[in-house]
Amino acid sequence: MLDRIDYALLRLLRKNARLPNKDLAEKTGIAPSTALERVRRMREAKILLGYHAEIAPEAIGVGLQAMVSVRLARHSRALVDGFHRHLLGLPEVLACYHVAGADDFLAHVGVRDSEHLRQFTLSALTEREEVAHIETRLIFEFQRNVELPAHGDLPA
Structure with missing residues (x-):
């Protein structure tokens, strides 16, 4: 506690x-x-899971970020786990979320430019048999909130 x-x-x-x-x-x-x-x-106790460095995207060649929604055609533990591993193995994927709802995954990606994004989505996503649909949303600005969630039952 x-x-x-x-x-x-x-x-x-x-x-x-x-x-x-x-x-x-x-x-x-x-x-x-x-x-x-x-x-x-x-x-x-695995309350603190790690420490991370926040890196300026431009410093490492990331000129464009996007959230890519991915819907799988079929669902089984093996397909979902395999696709999750695939996403995490891609250097363009900055973060990966397995979600509920119409889509199965959200991938936060960092690429050089719009052509890199196009090539990434075509080769890493649409060429995979288990992918039924993708939708890409450009990120204009990203800022991490450093505050803890404010829940009424948490000590101040």
Whole structure:
């Protein structure tokens, strides 16, 4: 069970995962050893799953981002799992969501330009037998929300 201190630590780490332990302790009003132990415990409990670097897309040649909806023609565990692995193996796929509804997957892709997007969708998606339909939406702007969800039952 997480308490208000744990949530405060999570909020701080969500905003800046590189925050030094002494700063985490100071901002939450606890001893540095306590902060270190709480973060370690949350990592071991799989509450903290990892730390990520936010990279400027242009710095790595990504000039265009899109969300691609994919609907499969047939569904079985093997087909769905296999397609999921296929998406995650594509270097253009930045994130992959297996979703409910009319579509089966949403793929957040990063490509050089519109021609790269066209070639990607044709070769990586439409040529696959299990794909029945795709729909592409261009992303004009992307910003990650660093705040934790505000649920009424979470400690402040």
